[in-house]
Amino acid sequence: MFNLSSVSIHMKMEEQDDKGHREAVCPGKKGALDLDAARARLAETKGPEFWRSLEELAGSPEWQEMMHREFPKGASEWLDSVSRRGFLKLMGASLAMAGMTACTKQPLEPIVPYVRQPEELVPGRPMFYATAFTLGGYASPLLVESHMYRPTKVEGNDKHPASLGGTDIFAQASILEMYDPDRSQTIASLGEVRTWGNFVEALRGPLSAQKAVQGAGIRILTRTISSPTLADQMRGLLKVYPQAKWHVYEPVNRDSVLEGAKLAFGQPVETQYKLENADVIVSLDADFLSAGFPGNVRYIRDFAKRRDPDSGKMSRVYVVESTTSATGAKADHRLPMRAGEIDQVAGLLNRFVEQGHPSDVFSSQGEKFAAAVANDLSAHRGSSVVIAGDHQPPGVHATVHAINQALGNVGKTVFYTDPVDANPINQTESIKDLVADMRAGKVDMLVIMDGNPAYDAPADLGFADALKNTNIPLRVHLGLYQDETAELCQWHINEAHYLEAWGDARACDGTVSIVQPLIAPLYSGKSAHELVATLAGQPDPSSHEVVQNYWKKQHSGADFDMFWRKSLNDGWIEGTTFAPKQVSLKTASFPAPAVPPPGSIEINFRRDPSIYDGRFSNNGWLQELPKPMSKMTWDNPVLIGPAMAERLGLKSEDMIEIELNGKKVTAPVWVQAGHPDNSITVFLGYGRRRAGRVGTGAGFDFYPLRDSADPWFIAGVTLSKTGETYKLATTQGYQTMDTPVGTRPLVRTASLDGYHKEPAFAREDEPPKDLTLYQPYPYEKEPYAWGMAIDLNACVGCNNCIVACQSENNIAVVGKEQCVIGRHMHWIRVDAYYQGDRDNPKAYFQPVPCMQCENAPCEVVCPVGATVHSSEGLNDMVYNRCVGTRYCSNNCPYKVRRFNFLLFQDWETPQLKMMRNPDVTVRSRGVMEKCTYCVQRISEHRIDSEREDRKIADGELQTACQQSCPANAIVFGNINDPESRVSKLKRNPRNYSLLADLNTRPRTTYLAEIRNPSEELES
Amino acid sequence: MNCHSQIWTGAPLLEPVRESFRSGKSLVWTRVNDLPDFVYFNHSIHINKGVGCNTCHGPVDRMPLMYNEYSLQMEWCLDCHRDPAKNLRPRDQVFNMRYEPPSSLKPVTMDGKEYTDQMSLGSDLVKKYKLRTVTDITSCSTCHR
Amino acid sequence: MDERNESTTGSRAPVIEPGHTFATVTDKISSIVLTRPTSSGWFVGFGIAFLLTMMMLYAIGFLFVRGIGIWGVTIPIGWGFAIVNFVWWIGIGHAGTLISAILLLLRQSWRNSINRFAEAMTLFAVSAAGIFPLIHVGRPWLAYWLFPYPNSMGVWPQFRSPLIWDVFAVSTYATISLLFWFVGLIPDLATLRDRSTNRAAKIIYGMLAMGWRGSARHWDRYETMYLLLAGLATPLVLSVHTVVSFDFAVGIVPGWHTTIFPPYFVAGAIYSGFAMVLMLAIPIRKIYGLEDFITERHLQNSAKVMLATGLIVAYGYVIEAFMGWYSGNRYDAFTMWNRLHGPYKWDYVALLLCNIVIPQVLWIKKLRSNPLALFLISGVVLVGMWLERFIIVVVSLHRDFLTSSWGMYYPTRWDWMTFIGTIGMFLAAMFLFVRVLPMISIFEMRTLLPEAEVKE
DSSP states (O other): OOOGGGOOHHHHHHOTTOGGGOBSSOOOOTTOOOHHHHHHHHHTOOHHHHHHHHHHHHHSHHHHHHHHSSSOTTTTTOOSSOOHHHHHHHHHHHHHHHHHTTTOOOOOOEEOOOSSOOTTOOTTOOEEEEEEEEETTEEEEEEEEEETTEEEEEEEOTTSTTTTTOOOHHHHHHHHHHHOTTSOOSEEETTEEEOHHHHHHHHHHHHHHHHHTTTTTEEEEEOOOOOHHHHHHHHHHHHHSTTOEEEEOOSSOOHHHHHHHHHHHSSOOEEEEOGGGOSEEEEESOOTTSTTSTTHHHHHHHHHHHTOGGGSOOOEEEEEESSOOHHHHHOSEEEEOOGGGHHHHHHHHHHHHHHOOSOSOOSSHHHHHHHHHHHHHHHTTTSEEEEEOTTSOHHHHHHHHHHHHHTTOBTTTEEEEOOSSSSOOOHHHHHHHHHHHHHTTOOSEEEEESOOHHHHSOGGGOHHHHHHHSOOSEEEEEESSOOHHHHTOSEEEEBOOTTTSOEEEEOTTSOEEEEOOSSOOTTOOBOHHHHHHHHTTOSSOOHHHHHHHHHHHHSOSTTHHHHHHHHHHHSSOTTOSOOOOOOOOSOSOOOOOOOOOTTSEEEEEEOBTTTBTTTTTTOHHHHTSOOTTTOEESOOOEEEOHHHHHHHTOOTTEEEEEEETTEEEEEEEEEOTTOOTTEEEEESSOOOSSSOTTTTTOSOOOGGGOOSSSSSEEEEEEEEEEEEEOOOEESOSOOOSEETTEEOOSSOEEEHHHHHHOTTTTOOOOOOTTOSSSOOOOGGGSSOOEEEEEETTTOOOOOHHHHHHHHHTTOOOOOHHHHHTTOOOOSSEEEEEEESOTTSOEEEEEEEOOOOOTTOHHHHHOTTOOEEEOTTSOEEEOGGGOOOOOHHHHTOTTOOOEEOSSOOSOOSOHHHHHHSOTTSOBOOTTOEEOOOSSHHHHHHHHHHHHHTTSOOOTTTSOOHHHHHOTTOOEEEEETTSTTSHHHHHHHSTTEEOTTGGGOOOOSEEEEOEEEOOOHHHHO | OTGGGTSSTTOGGGHHHHHHHHHOOOOOEEOSSOOOTTOOOOHHHHHHTTBOHHHHHOSGGGOSSOOOOSOOOHHHHHHHHTOGGGGBOOGGGTTOTTOOOOOSSSOEEETTEEESSHHHHHHHHHHHTTOOOHHHHTSGGGTOO | OOOTTTTTSTTSOOSSOTTOOHHHHHHHHHHHHHTSOOOHHHHHHHHHHHHHHHHHHHHHHHHHHHOGGGSSOOSSOOOOHHHHHHHHHHHHHHHHHIIIIIHHHTTOGGGHHHHHHHHHHHHHHHHHHHHHHHHTSSOGGGGGGGSOOOOTTOOOOOTTSHHHHHHHHHHHHHHHHHHHHHHHHHHHHHHHHHHOOOHHHHHHHHHHHTTOOOOHHHHHHHHHHHHHHHHHHHHHHHHHHHHHHHHHHTSOSTTTOOTTHHHHHHHHHHHHHHHHHHHHHHHHHHHTTOTTTSOHHHHHHHHHHHHHHHHHHHHHHHHHHHHHHHTOOHHHHHHHHHHHHSTTHHHHHHHHIIIIIGGGGGGSHHHHTOHHHHHHHHHHHHHHHHHHHHIIIIIHHHSOSOGGGOOOOOOOHHHHHHHHHHHHHHHHHHHHHHHHSOSSOHHHHHTTSGGGOOOO
16 A cells, blocks of 8 residues: 655655756756856966866866756746846857767766665656545546655556546546646645644633634635545534634536536436447537546446447437537537527427427527437437536526436436535625625635635636735635635645545445545645645644544445555445446426527627636646647637638737626637637636746636526626737647638548448548658568557547656747747647638537658758657657757658747656656757657556566557547557557558558547438438 | 774774764765666666676775776676676575676586576576566666656 | 950941050059059048948947847748848859859950959959848847758758858959959059159059069960859859859749849849949949940940840749749749739839840941940949849749748838948948959059050
């Protein structure tokens, strides 16, 4: 079992031998001599003596140090404003450097071995621990890779039904969050550094005072909590202080889902879907394939499984949506529609499913669509599913429940269970009450646990103002960052990250996972468990005890240790999965809500695809992650449809002023193909004031427009052009395959029927193998020939591969300015292409890693042989040989090579050094880099297999992108083994290689995309 | 402290080691055989394929003070990777610091066969230990990632 | 050019105005260096050029500190100004070698008055060009890895790469040009040594003259040597820019991957080279009153060379466009479309104007013999040739195969500083040259005099 005592972070820090900061060139160490210092030392001496001291200096270790640094200190920190002095100083250095770096010997490296080495540790070999990441209360079960007790990479728990090995971008990026140097590092009181002891001291008085009044003045505000332990602790606390209140609020909450369930069944239920049983999937504004949607990882897996055109029973997907989403992009039929009108479609659908459509004259497009969908649904009773989006009003959810009941889907594709949320209350109401109490002066002690209401609470409540001006005697904030809320509390407790503390949480199916720390708290942070226990009067509790004790209560019996170890090892606790629940509809008729006037413009508030509700806004990986549809990074422009943009004379990057009953926000526009007319979409979570050096100031804050009454959409905004423009950073400027001289066959598609008629439609004859000046290498004779097949039909554009790759391969974040000029560093990108009617186009995703061409154009042009082929067909990139001519990138037809134009990597921050994957070189300035099929993993497995005198088994070795892909769209393996999965896929008639006519012979090939449209709507 | 809890338990030379063991504070050693950070070297596979300790580290057992026997420069590594046969020895000899390559005076026997010169032994070991081809082990990604 | 033994057929304007004797020629040329006071104009001009050079050094220094990122280059446009300027300067250099070597072998004696500073121009242009390949790499301090030398890594350069061919082509070219220029200088250096009154000057010229006494044997050796070098230099005129063109032709990028590049690059090189010669010759002959030596005839001939090479270049453009259509290759076709209609279309239009349309006026004799007009046209051509390289490098790269990876290129102030800086450096070198060395070959000019006619 995991043993905290051996994880003294202090020890790791002094662990000089750690390869956490491998560098393409000799590393610079801390405390290196600066040129000023050198000059100062020389200044004192003159004449012949000068020379002697120069030698001394040159002999001194610091000097050696400095010469071994490739770049003088601070060369990287430089901003564009050039200080002349600094400039000359550095210039002098780098000129000196020019002569000296390459040909010098290694600097002396001290090594500090363990005094008592833990048995399970083999230095240089990673270990994996099961834990879970929690978002919105829902746990994603994980396996976390640990090098010398430093967590370095997050993987999905392949044994866990909710993951099956997949993850979502937030879980992948959480590793960076843990090492974020901007995280709050101390307990603070009114900005003064304090200790936990001080805090406990400060609590004593108020708590005893509250005892007297049964805690009438205590309010505790948490985020959605699914942790059985924490819920139990809270209830315990409420027993001690019966009058105290527990409030829950998250800006991205599921209130309308809850209310919908209440409306339909009279009780809160969790709805789960079995998409692998669904022949017809209908989404009413539900982006169920997007990260952040409960259970999305499992849903993507099942969805992709049923989209396989070779399976014989490919599902059909209808999506009605109020903005553009990956789910809409994968739909066979998509109907863009204002959010406010979708409940009508739901109503129609309900009616037509009951009675069918009377005639074949349709009053509206929506009606035609609904009729067709209804017919398809009726034809697949029991094997269809209708899903409503979280931000649709309760009525829609209730209606959808009714439809699913009517179709007999319940128990087949739709299941109801107890809610995962341990305290399923209407969160908007809850925070309303809280603010009311605050204003009424009923609150003496407010504990905000892990939330940022001052930033993200509904605007009309004025939470921040209430917190500031209703002088509550004791305000405590527990959080990872000293954020907008911490600013307004006397006490800020720096929270322990989930990778630093014990805990537990429920996955979407109710299964409990133990959250197991991978490392001792970097800044001795405290977890919610510890805070609550302290409030309950427990003397210095440890989260480990708290959680273990709770489960001791649950699992009485002698074999607790076994049970505990097994739960930790598996990553979940046996028998905690929720059993399906029998619920019956109370009523089938629901009040149709008011219809917005057709002319008025509707505004949609959505969680951001990359930074969620703003809690991840200081996460560079996520900030720089292109949003699925627009490929936007670092910003949240207002999405607006092409037709509407034309009407209002708006172009992308124009600034507009959005006015909604008196409140105004100014933000840039992005014209998004396929966005519904008379409607705009804004993403929440940007415009933070106190996020950290990454997130502060990025994007625009739309929370001020968001009221508790209509948290998700409301009609009646007015837009006015301000005349200014604003530069936006997209990673893909051109999102079409059409050029004035013809369409390029990059993504190849066909309808299911077309595919059956002509299976090899995507095939393209490659030029003959000998059509090259150079002798082709006999790869077929090698034991391994690595190849990859990417199924475009399965890919849902979730971006997971990008973050996974970034984490696995130490890929740098470059910042907005660099992204604007196209210098982002992602080794794998997901291109999004639109085709056809711009107001409702077909959209396709295409992940593009290095193609590992057998006839690689990059290799012949590299003057120093820094990129050459390995015998197994890999296009090796040797960073430390690269001189940076960039010729290879020019000559790469796929443009998958990335160049370190500046010193993009952070070589100073110790936390980030600890995060790095020690098996991958950290690239230096002026060096080309690119995807290597995770060659470090290949080597590791090859060495292991050779030691055991066997071959690498198929599936044993996975690339990072493949491993994290929830859709199984990426398959990597040995193409010399005809039985490997990748070989089978490459034999599939849909298989084609990109730009095959160039005779590059890419090892990465694609499986063409197949859509399954219904005749009824096609006609 | 593994061995020295048994032998030379009182040796003054080892006082720092004992001190470190008592205090729990690590000894700081200077790395003698050090590779650049962009070179990835795996001991296990070399031992597994029959590369002796002193082939790379030199006669460590006869070094009063540890020193760097070979340059460990790329050409030096490649010299072996381009022709491993000339350095291989039977696995059971890998840790033998006094091992001498076969000669007519001191032949080496393996699997009952007697070898009197390194090349014949080496080439047999290449087959026996299933060494990858020279093109394989001289591919850049063998050492650089 | 059929300009053979024109010195006998005195039909055309003479290559040297009548009334000159050995003595006057020597006087006129050497006095510029030795006796004439340095004009304030020279100081101003040199001062400006020098400041520009300093600006270049500043830009390069900052480049070394911060990295290539301070330039506009990005993915997909991995090469920007640096390579554009490199090709442009190398091209300009060509005129010198052509004039001194090929015209020598073709016995184009009219070349004698312009070959000296044409060669100097070549030398300076090549050094200006030479800067760029070095500084444009990501890690300049490792650029020496491009040279094949025995090393402890046990690896060699990758000889299939055109950049390696460049290394050899350009370095050879620089060496030969230098030798050629210096050897040609020796007799005149001796003259200066003998005529200069200043002791220091005597010593310096003396050392450079390498003990030249003008004995028959000296002349004999000299002639052989000079001829040999001419022989060596001649193929270089063609080879260097051919190899440079391979940088692109070998690439897979649409707009690069064509076989017409070598001839069309060489023609372009000579085109811009002569333009530069004229831009230098015209003011110099005016300022230093050398109209007798650099006569209308020289201008005429240079203009004709420009016209001819310009037409070859035009042919290159036409063929490129034709192949874009004829190949039926969707990428080549688009590249052509993109040049005409894409975001950089105005550069392409300007290119056609500068390189094809405007120079056609050279058909008119009056303009050919009008120094001012020639000066302006030459300027236009130089701009045009720079644009051509910009179109080839940047506009081909910015939209290649995958539409998803298209991008735009915006040069930064550092790009401009470096570019303009090299022009400054070139001019500064030119200023020094005309000041301290005979810009016209004295002894070769004397051979043009009637007295020099040898009658058997």
